[in-house]
Amino acid sequence: MPIRRAHVALAVGVIASLAFVATALASSTYGGPKTWLPNYAANDGYDNSANRWRSNWFQKGGYTDPPYYLAMVTFIKSDGSWVLQVEDNNPTTYSSYGAGVNFNYQKKPYCQNTSTHTYVGACVAAAEAP
Amino acid sequence: MWELALQLLKRRNSIIKIASLAVAVVAAGSLAANFAFSSDDPHPAAFDGPATARDNVAAGSGIQRFANPKPGQVRDLGSWSDTGGATRRLVLTSTDSTLASDKPQTCVSLEDVNGNAGGGCRPANDFFADAPVVWTSVTQAGQDGVTRKFFAGISRDSVATIDFLKSSGDTDSVTVNADGGFFYEVPATDRAASVDVVALVPHSDTGAALQRIATK
Numbered sequence: 283m284p285i286r287r288a289h290v291a292l293a294v295g296v297i298a299s300l301a302f303v304a305t306a307l308a309s310s311t312y313g314g315p316k317t318w319l320p321n322y323a324a325n326d327g328y329d330n331s332a333n334r335w336r337s338n339w340f341q342k343g344g345y346t347d348p349p350y351y352l353a354m355v356t357f358i359k360s361d362g363s364w365v366l367q368v369e370d371n372n373p374t375t376y377s378s379y380g381a382g383v384n385f386n387y388q389k390k391p392y393c394q395n396t397s398t399h400t401y402v403g404a405c406v407a408a409a410e411a412p
Numbered sequence: 413m414w415e416l417a418l419q420l421l422k423r424r425n426s427i428i429k430i431a432s433l434a435v436a437v438v439a440a441g442s443l444a445a446n447f448a449f450s451s452d453d454p455h456p457a458a459f460d461g462p463a464t465a466r467d468n469v470a471a472g473s474g475i476q477r478f479a480n481p482k483p484g485q486v487r488d489l490g491s492w493s494d495t496g497g498a499t500r501r502l503v504l505t506s507t508d509s510t511l512a513s514d515k516p517q518t519c520v521s522l523e524d525v526n527g528n529a530g531g532g533c534r535p536a537n538d539f540f541a542d543a544p545v546v547w548t549s550v551t552q553a554g555q556d557g558v559t560r561k562f563f564a565g566i567s568r569d570s571v572a573t574i575d576f577l578k579s580s581g582d583t584d585s586v587t588v589n590a591d592g593g594f595f596y597e598v599p600a601t602d603r604a605a606s607v608d609v610v611a612l613v614p615h616s617d618t619g620a621a622l623q624r625i626a627t628k
Contacts, residue, residue: 337478348542350534352627356551367551371627372532374517375548380527381472 308333313393313405323394324405328360333409338391339376343402352397357389369396386412454538456518457569458487458504458591469503474529479519481505489593494560499525502564502593506536522550522564543625544568545614561598563609572617580607
């Protein structure tokens with residue numbers, strides 16, 4: 283799929299995704315949609331006590347047709363440690379906290395193209411009141 | 413007399429031809445059925461049967477929050493204890509929500525006892541599009557670095573075992589359970605030596621290597 287068409291498809295996917303997530307969560311597309319070179323990464327800002335990041339996912343372009351490439355998502359705590367780090371080669375790679383005090387601490391979402399390939403995609407995170 | 417014998421012979425040949433044709437049709441049908449169910453089914457077999465009491469996710473869990481599956485769209489693929497004694501549960505969810513795509517997704521997720529979950533999602537109608545194994549890896553870390561790392565996922569019916577090829581050149585192997593689920597924890601000695609899994613190689617029940625799936 284040409285990059286331009288992939289971007290259009292990606293934008294449609296992101297909008298659809300946001301429409302879904304908006305029913306329950308406040309979400310933010312913090313990386314892309316764009317072309318991700320190998321090792322390219324992005325992160326959003328730290329959350330606050332009113333709204334905590336809870337879900338984080340990397341939507342890789344194309345969605346339906348292989349090959350699928352590696353990506354990683356995680357949360358970075360204010361002390362610099364990483365939590366809920368997930369890596370795979372699925373079209374969507376995600377991590378999401380359980381309920382309650384479990385996710386009520388300061389952190390920020392982070393994503394990275396951990397493959398040796400270039401692809402289009404977007405990183406999205408959702409926050410909610412703890 | 414000769415005419416009667418000739419007619420009987422022709423009729424016998426016709427019966428043989430019809431019987432042969434019937435056998436061929438049955439054989440072809442059987443082959444097609446086997447192909448459809450054993451080697452080209454794009455869907456996880458775990459969804460073939462109805463959901464049972466164990467096929468659920470807790471309200472407020474990470475899986476429920478992210479994939480929002482409806483009743484009947486969850487399959488428990490098994491639970492394992494990690495080397496720290498904590499239970500890790502593997503869950504398959506089918507969801508009508510569009511998530512990152514305009515098509516329904518199927519997600520495979522690894523969940524801890526607190527409901528924290530991580531995994532990957534693929535188009536539901538072509539879940540095993542490029543490999544007989546769909547995997548994800550979850551890393552547990554703290555201020556002092558990685559404390560545990562897991563590989564988990566689901567395979568087609570044709571897979572019996574999975575080799576985990578390591579950067580050290582060594583291999584560990586796990587057996588796929590009845591639901592197609594598998595779980596592997598990277599040994600602490602490997603993590604300490606910065607040895608990681610570089611590929612998964614699923615094998616059939618006859619031991620044949622089916623594919624090499626790079627994880628790095």
